[in-house]
Amino acid sequence: MSSRLLLTSGEPAGIGPDLCVLLAGRLLPYSITVLGDPALLESRARLLGVSLELRQVAPGDVVPPHEPGVLHVQPTRRRAGTVPGTLDAANAAYVLETIAEGARACLARHYDALVTAPVQKSVINDAGVAFTGHTEFIAEITGGWPVMMLATEGLRVALVTTHLPLAEVSRAITGERLTRTLKVLHHDMAYCFGLPRPRILVCGLNPHAGEGGHLGGEEITVIEPVLARLRQEGMDLTGPLPADTLFLPRNLARADVVLAMYHDQGLPVLKYAGFGRAVNITLGLPIIRTSVDHGTALDLAGTGRIDTGSLEEAVRVAAEMAEARRGVKA
Ligand SMILES: NC(=O)c1ccc[n+]([C@@H]2O[C@H](COP(=O)([O-])OP(=O)(O)OC[C@H]3O[C@@H](n4cnc5c(N)ncnc54)[C@H](O)[C@@H]3O)[C@@H](O)[C@H]2O)c1
Numbered sequence: 001m002s003s004r005l006l007l008t009s010g011e012p013a014g015i016g017p018d019l020c021v022l023l024a025g026r027l028l029p030y031s032i033t034v035l036g037d038p039a040l041l042e043s044r045a046r047l048l049g050v051s052l053e054l055r056q057v058a059p060g061d062v063v064p065p066h067e068p069g070v071l072h073v074q075p076t077r078r079r080a081g082t083v084p085g086t087l088d089a090a091n092a093a094y095v096l097e098t099i100a101e102g103a104r105a106c107l108a109r110h111y112d113a114l115v116t117a118p119v120q121k122s123v124i125n126d127a128g129v130a131f132t133g134h135t136e137f138i139a140e141i142t143g144g145w146p147v148m149m150l151a152t153e154g155l156r157v158a159l160v161t162t163h164l165p166l167a168e169v170s171r172a173i174t175g176e177r178l179t180r181t182l183k184v185l186h187h188d189m190a191y192c193f194g195l196p197r198p199r200i201l202v203c204g205l206n207p208h209a210g211e212g213g214h215l216g217g218e219e220i221t222v223i224e225p226v227l228a229r230l231r232q233e234g235m236d237l238t239g240p241l242p243a244d245t246l247f248l249p250r251n252l253a254r255a256d257v258v259l260a261m262y263h264d265q266g267l268p269v270l271k272y273a274g275f276g277r278a279v280n281i282t283l284g285l286p287i288i289r290t291s292v293d294h295g296t297a298l299d300l301a302g303t304g305r306i307d308t309g310s311l312e313e314a315v316r317v318a319a320e321m322a323e324a325r326r327g328v329k330a
């Protein structure tokens, strides 16, 4: 059975609809349904000069394997029209509706995995809804302890804290958060990626991993005790290591995944290594969710000058994870 993937089309003014339209032209061995506004997808296809037949479906309908040029759409209506590149807070509710509906449809097992096109966090907040990202929003619906991990060839980076102002990071790195994050990471590396005893490199928080407590104390008071405890439970953990040299190839060669303490400690390295080919995976959820490694690229919406590589990777990884969960490859 081919994996049944549900793809949310993201911020209407961004490149999400373009990505969906361009993906529809590819030969893909999965069944793909897009959650979004059919009128938006039609108009973006026209703008890009792509010929596309839309077929509307309802949750639970059987969608056949993908046929290039045909897109199955589970319709959700925007609240306002869209000019590519121009954000409109009136459509924030529509964007959230697609994500929420997608998460619920996967929970109900109508689909095997959710793949999300990028959203603009700022415009959702401008509309009055506190929103930090899909990762946190989806977990509120599905439950679970979400762990953001981005992966590209030769490198996986997971995060202890995600969309948090830097000023709040230190306080958020508690023993409980670190322990839960490591347990999810350890479990899902085995469950989803066939690595029963993953080798995890853990970053320190402070420069030079705190320099023995002279440049910050979190390594000594929080990180080292947690790692020591979890090593006793059988985890293969190295660290806390100074983040500036942790990512040297000789260190990565002996690791399956890196755990960074905060967003911009880990993701710049990952995106430098693989932007456009990387995938964002939410571990720790009862559903499979992947996404692209890039944002809404408002400057490129409607131009056709976009790289679909990360979306293709997000779709491929989602299908692979779904297969692993079905036991086909596990
Ligand atoms: N998965 C997601 O929903 C997701 C991921 C990252 C960022 N974002 C959000 O996107 C918004 C814009 O973020 P940003 O400007 O920091 O990053 P961005 O990724 O949108 O843009 C960074 C640069 O990369 C280019 N770019 C991005 N995607 C591209 C593609 N597919 N092909 C070619 N070029 C591409 C852009 O034109 C821009 O020059 C923010 O609100 C951010 O939070 C969402």
Ligand SMILES: N[C@H](C(=O)O)[C@H](O)COP(=O)(O)O
Pocket (backbone or CB within 6 Å): 132, 133, 134, 135, 136, 263, 267, 280, 291, 292, 293, 294
């Ligand atoms: N942190 C992600 C990145 O930099 O690519 C991005 O903001 C998306 O996060 P969500 O998947 O939580 O929306």
